[in-house]
Amino acid sequence: MGRVYDEITDELVRWLEAQPVFFVATAPSDPETYVNVSPRGLDAFRVLDPNRVAWLDLTGSGVETIAHLRAGRSAGGRITLMFCAFDGQPRILRLYGYGRVHEPGDEAYEELRPHFPELPGERAIVDVAVSRVASSCGFGVPRMELLGSREELLLSAERKGPEKMAEYRARKNTLSIDGLPGLEPVVPTREGG
Numbered sequence: 001m002g003r004v005y006d007e008i009t010d011e012l013v014r015w016l017e018a019q020p021v022f023f024v025a026t027a028p029s030d031p032e033t034y035v036n037v038s039p040r041g042l043d044a045f046r047v048l049d050p051n052r053v054a055w056l057d058l059t060g061s062g063v064e065t066i067a068h069l070r071a072g073r074s075a076g077g078r079i080t081l082m083f084c085a086f087d088g089q090p091r092i093l094r095l096y097g098y099g100r101v102h103e104p105g106d107e108a109y110e111e112l113r114p115h116f117p118e119l120p121g122e123r124a125i126v127d128v129a130v131s132r133v134a135s136s137c138g139f140g141v142p143r144m145e146l147l148g149s150r151e152e153l154l155l156s157a158e159r160k161g162p163e164k165m166a167e168y169r170a171r172k173n174t175l176s177i178d179g180l181p182g183l184e185p186v187v188p189t190r191e192g193g
Contacts, residue, residue, distance in 0.1 A: 005133040007050035012093065012133070016047060016083055020146055024126075025080045026068035026099075033178040036064035042149055046115045051131070053081070053095060056116040057124040058153055059165055063173040063182030066124060069099045071180050076100050079128055086146070090138035097130040103183065121157025121165055123173065123183060 005012065016022075020041055027035040044056040057066070069077040079099040085091040102109035102125045112125045157165055170185035 002134065002136040005135070008047055008053070008095070008130065008133055009050070013047045015085075015091070016053075016093065017045065019045075019083045019085070020149070023082045023084075024065050025082070026065050026072075026077060028068050028071040028077070028178070028180060030071075030178075033176075033180070034064075036068060038062075038065055042119060042154070043117050044119065048112075048115065048127075051097075052127070052129055054112055054115065054125055054127045056119060056122055057101075057126050058119060059121040059123045059157060059169055059173065060153070061172055062177065064176050065099075065126065066101045066173075067176035067178075067180035067182040069101050069126065070182075072098070076129070079126075081128065084141045085138055086141065086144040090141060092136045092138040092141065094132075094134050094136075095128065095130045096132035096134070097128045099126050099128045101126055119157075120154050121160075123169055 008016070022040050022045060023037055024040055025035065025037045027033070040055060042058070044058065045053065046055065047053050065079075069079060072078055076098040079097060081095040083093045083095075100108075102112065103123070108127065109125050112127065116122075116125070160168065166186060169183055173183045174185045175182055
């Protein structure tokens with residue numbers, strides 16, 4: 001049955017970090033813009049303390065989550081993370097809060113970076129102050145067998161290398177589908193040239 005927690009407990013930390021996928025929902029305050037829901041996977045999510053989580057955000061074809069968070073309340077936009085049990089006991093857990101985006105070179109990014117593994121294509125760390133932790137039954141979520149992580153995102157980033165990834169982000173990750181600002185377009189210069 002559903003329950004509201006005061007914080008992310010040790011038992012919930014173990015459960016959250018064991019889930020292979022979670023979903024992120026964001027929406028800017030402008031009702032003319034789109035609501036976004038994005039899946040996240042790989043080994044990029046961490047619970048930092050009982051009311052704070054973060055994930056290493058990898059380069060993708062869009063930038064909705066980042067743009068929505070930056071358009072939010074003093075650049076700390078509303079966000080909900082949802083985790084579902086696809087095996088074992090049924091459970092859904094939602095983390096509600098306010099998120100901030102830290103890009104490489106930011107002081108906060110550098111402080112948080114050691115919490116995550118080295119993954120090619122990293123573009124930001126999303127840092128969430130969790131204000132509500134709530135579970136629900138999950139009885140309607142199907143049981144599924146995990147075959148493994150998809151490696152295409154990582155392989156593509158490795159093939160491109162840092163310079164081409166930066167060029168890709170400059171083309172694809174500077175504006176959301178609604179025209180909201182995303183990442184700063186930064187293209188690295190070649191050493192010695």
